[in-house]
Amino acid sequence: RIEGRPVWQMLGGTSSRLRLYASSAVHRAVPDMVATAHRMLDAGFEAMKIRFGRPSIDDDLAVISAVRDAVGDRLTLMVDCNQGWRMPWDTSQPWSLETATTIAARLQAEQVFWMEEPLHRGDYAGLAALRGHLAETGTMLVAGGEMTREPYEFRELLERDCLDVFQPDCVCSQGISGLASLAREVVTRGKVFTPHTWGNGIGMLANLHLTAGTVGHEGSLWVEWPYDPPEWTIERRDYPLATHLGAAGGWIELGDSPGLGIVLDEALLARTASSTATFR
Template sequence: MDREASEAVRRTAQKARITRIDITHHQLVLEPPFPASWDSQPRRKFPATIVRVHDDAGHVGIGSGDAMYGFADYQHLFIGTDPLDLARHSAVLDNIGFHAGRPWPLDIALWDLAGKIRGEACWQMAGGRSNRIRAYASSGVHRRPDDMARMALQVVERGFPALKIRFGRPQLQDDFAVLAAVRDAVGDRLELMVDCNQGWRMPWDTAAPWTFDEALAVARELEKHNVYWMEEPLHRGDYDGMARLRKAVSPALRIAGGEMTRERYEFDQLLARDCLDVFQPDVACSLGMEGLRKLAQAVEAHGKVFTPHTWGNGIGLAANLHLTAGAASAPFIEFPYDPPEWSIARRDFMLKNPIDIDSEGWITLSDAPGLGLSIDEDILAATLGSSSTYG
């Protein structure tokens, strides 16, 4: 940005104040249902919360993620404030996250708004390291070995460099059979990751997470198939178990986790105890854009990999793409993709231009201000459930 443009932004920013926050809740009917591998109840609707932050110059920032439970008690902390004071907003949201539900969709919207005011893309605001990042296909359905092998071959044809497989079938031997079938089908054309989904549970699922011995036994099987990383092999708070597991397995099998870890001090513990090789916090769920920008720096300073969980909608995916491309050097980033049950059209239903990869698996981010997204207002109107306005 040249000096004249910077001065124009400064003059605009001096006048800008947040005037209103709109929160709307939407439900996309899923037919057929989506049988998510980490949920015992098939999903018949896909909820999406959209957060819009308005300033007095007519700019609107857009974010999405959790339902913003309890935010009504805290909205006054933002009305009338400077939209460019992102560090202040992040600190307030961190405090709200302790007292109420996860408020990080607002942080995404604030970054989008700040980018539109400043005339910068969010990837540039996050550090400007790159405007593109390669994606790995993240499956979400428990398919049979032959079906999963066919899906893996489609992933190769589309240009993805890697595929994540979900464990959690009734018997571990069924999971191992799927992994073997996929490796036999694709050979060394794909890196393979395995998500064990032991870090957390849905409210109605009460199965205990694996013990260290159980996780180690699974790891030995994964090593046979040259798995790139083993994700969430233990409960998210089992720091000692994760540290032991890292030391016990081959260095070629990376231990990944942290997708639902919420507090910075918890990530600091994971770093200090050398629990993980790969850190996966999602900007829509943990610490927001500003918090994860700083965490990405700390993770890479420790020689670890920062590459977020992105299993939400297209707005959350875009935020994670901008953050990671701009602030980190990830080998690739999660791209939820398992059609027909989980298609790009379903995931990004609120976007006029759904996010997709090129023929070699890359996603290139534009220089458009903020997140650079165009919202499909007609679809949002058709799926609207409820709304709230503050300000």
């Protein structure tokens, strides 16, 4: 802001425009997930990510199969396996390499583009083995890194060739300047850099500017656009902002506003301010 230039330009100005993939979150049943996929197509998205975590893996796989049957090759599909980290209420262990490999074969049959967090983020040997196996047997990529924080962890992931797609979040790890060098190195090594962006509009803008400035569309392919109404709407995601972010035809233009281009909704923030926080 002080310089009067957008962050993406200050990082190298690779691109002001990024292609987005629709990132769903709710574990919907088959008919509702198919309807969601059609809605994303109608909104102009060319790619969509589906999150696993239904009562059984067969339920998850049935959703992928049904969506693929419904949309054909009009929509690139990604799958978030959610094995990379655990919340306090999680009671099951992350998948083993054997389990992940078996599920990967099913996903490859449905032409899934990437398999995200198929193993715990610290299972470097398992991730490297799975990535190597998939490289030999098909074209599906291994993605991960959303909760990876420390530089040494990313160094291990790079040196051991664990991932095809790197997904750090500058809100959680190293900030914009810290991840800028990682983004460039990832792409130099022939891999994809496309950050995790779940959070509010401020964090999303930070990750968008990071990506646009360092690697652009060619280095990211798609960037995550959290969107899964009615539970997760643009209004809910971008509530701190005076103007919510907008996508057109599956792309976003960052423009030339200085800094991150953020204008806060000061009145809303004043109305909703709290001096306490409760985690449920």
